[in-house]
Amino acid sequence: MQTELNIVILAAGKGTRMHSNLPKVLHPLAGKPLLFHVIDTASQLDPTRLLVVYGHGGDALSKAVAQRGSAVPHGSKKIIWVEQAQQLGTGHALQQTLAELGENGLTLILFGDVPLISAETLRTLLNIKPDEVGMLTVTLPDPTGYGRIVRDMQGKVTAIVEHKDASEAQRTITEVNTGIMALPTRELKRWLATLRNDNAQGEYYLTDVIALAVKEGKAVSTCQPRRCSEVLGINGAAQLAELERLHQLEIAASLMGQGVRLIDPARIDVRGELSCGRDVAIDANCIFEGKVILGDNVTVGANCILRDVNVAAGTLIAPFSLLEQAQIGADSRIGPFARIRPGTVLAAEVHIGNFVELKNSQVDRGSKINHLSYVGDTTVGKNVNIGAGTITCNYDGANKHRTVIEDDVFIGSDTQLVAPVTVGRGATIGAGATITKDAPADQLTLSRAKQISVSGWKRPEKKAKEK
Numbered sequence: 104m105q106t107e108l109n110i111v112i113l114a115a116g117k118g119t120r121m122h123s124n125l126p127k128v129l130h131p132l133a134g135k136p137l138l139f140h141v142i143d144t145a146s147q148l149d150p151t152r153l154l155v156v157y158g159h160g161g162d163a164l165s166k167a168v169a170q171r172g173s174a175v176p177h178g179s180k181k182i183i184w185v186e187q188a189q190q191l192g193t194g195h196a197l198q199q200t201l202a203e204l205g206e207n208g209l210t211l212i213l214f215g216d217v218p219l220i221s222a223e224t225l226r227t228l229l230n231i232k233p234d235e236v237g238m239l240t241v242t243l244p245d246p247t248g249y250g251r252i253v254r255d256m257q258g259k260v261t262a263i264v265e266h267k268d269a270s271e272a273q274r275t276i277t278e279v280n281t282g283i284m285a286l287p288t289r290e291l292k293r294w295l296a297t298l299r300n301d302n303a304q305g306e307y308y309l310t311d312v313i314a315l316a317v318k319e320g321k322a323v324s325t326c327q328p329r330r331c332s333e334v335l336g337i338n339g340a341a342q343l344a345e346l347e348r349l350h351q352l353e354i355a356a357s358l359m360g361q362g363v364r365l366i367d368p369a370r371i372d373v374r375g376e377l378s379c380g381r382d383v384a385i386d387a388n389c390i391f392e393g394k395v396i397l398g399d400n401v402t403v404g405a406n407c408i409l410r411d412v413n414v415a416a417g418t419l420i421a422p423f424s425l426l427e428q429a430q431i432g433a434d435s436r437i438g439p440f441a442r443i444r445p446g447t448v449l450a451a452e453v454h455i456g457n458f459v460e461l462k463n464s465q466v467d468r469g470s471k472i473n474h475l476s477y478v479g480d481t482t483v484g485k486n487v488n489i490g491a492g493t494i495t496c497n498y499d500g501a502n503k504h505r506t507v508i509e510d511d512v513f514i515g516s517d518t519q520l521v522a523p524v525t526v527g528r529g530a531t532i533g534a535g536a537t538i539t540k541d542a543p544a545d546q547l548t549l550s551r552a553k554q555i556s557v558s559g560w561k562r563p564e565k566k567a568k569e570k
Contacts, residue, residue, distance in 0.1 A: 107208025108229070109288060110150040112141050113196050114215030115158030115187040120339040126160030128215035129167055130343060133350055134374025134392055137337060138164060139171065140218035142182070147222040154203055155215070156196045158187040192306030193282065194298045201292055210288045212309065216337045219350060220283065224328045229285050231324045236316045237285035240325045241334050242278050249279035250310055260323035263310035267303045280310060281334040290316070380416065404439065415451070432468070467510070480522065484510035490534065492517040509544070513562065531562055
């Protein structure tokens with residue numbers, strides 16, 4: 104590979120067939136805009152310069168990258184933004200970058216709407232001699248719409264002919280141009296200056312550079328991607344959906360290759376990064392967003408959504424549960440129909456049952472909230488049992504307040520805890536209570552008519568089962 108590398112991502116297209124106000128390259132694939140996929144891959148190659156040519160959508164592209172927090176996540180160079188005010192073809196787009204390219208090494212051309220190109224394929228493409236031109240091609244059963252690769256009797260590339268300009272004989276060629284190419288920068292700048300637009304579209308084709316290279320005796324080295332999906336572009340919503348499914352099937356195959364048990368590989372969506380330990384099982388219609396970690400022996404039931412969640416070993420997440428920005432301890436049980444909201448941290452062996460919602464709460468080892476409860480802005484100790492219909496009243500209309508439930512507390516059903524309030528260690532709260540004051544440790548607290556604390560009260564002991 105050359106020591107100096109420019110990467111230019113062409114992202115100026117209008118995307119008319121998307122029928123959307125959102126620039127085409129900002130439409131999401133697997134939860135990430137198309138352009139971000141290409142930027143991330145390009146960054147893995149550690150370019151000397153990384154340029155994005157934009158047009159339609161104006162500053163929306165650079166703003167979206169800035170909001171992401173890191174323009175180039177792999178730590179190479181910052182993005183150079185280049186405007187193509189008029190869209191007059193790919194050659195014209197490259198002409199706008201001339202002042203930024205330098206003079207040495209190679210320039211690699213990528214496309215913002217071709218999101219699945221791999222770094223491995225690009226490294227192969229870049230492995231050319233200093234005086235060669237590199238071009239990525241692909242053989243398609245139906246090459247309609249693609250530029251054809253024309254070769255001579257010895258198999259050498261002589262030209263690329265666009266579909267609309269191709270003869271009937273040339274249209275029978277099934278090897279096509281992907282548009283992705285690597286060219287010596289010094290020569291590229293000279294060739295771009297001589298491009299003409301006397302073609303059916305009246306545009307300046309980057310592909311004409313290949314003919315100029317051949318005319319000067321440059322060798323054209325070609326390679327093909329491992330998978331056709333790497334070079335598929337997006338022009339409309341149907342193509343975006345098709346590529347989404349192809350990509351998700353590839354992700355599913357990779358997960359199963361690591362030993363993950365997927366009940367149906369066609370019904371999983373990974374919109375971020377999913378890491379799995381050994382003996383993980385995932386049922387149908389689950390969605391994983393952001394960064395999700397599943398420890399050994401984790402089971403995720405059908406129709407769950409996990410977003411930025413770390414789930415420790417041995418935990419079961421029952422169907423129809425939503426977990427986001429939370430940490431789940433080992434050997435816990437979540438759901439069904441549970442909602443775990445941001446800021447929640449569960450220790451080991453915690454049970455969160457059906458129609459329970461937690462937000463910004465910490466629940467210690469062995470505690471249970473099994474039915475129809477809301478627990479927000481709360482610290483729950485060890486071995487606590489919270490009965491059905493319990494809620495923490497954490498918002499006074501202006502500010503949030505915190506509830507503290509210490510170890511070994513039993514809270515009866517249909518209880519309201521009006522924060523700020525503390526329930527002392529070993530306390531019992533009678534069913535139907537509204538607690539507005541701290542409840543003493545090791546006492547029964549009631550508030551059905553008025554709140555009272557019963558001194559000397561003993562909690563009932565569990566009776567042994569008759570044999």
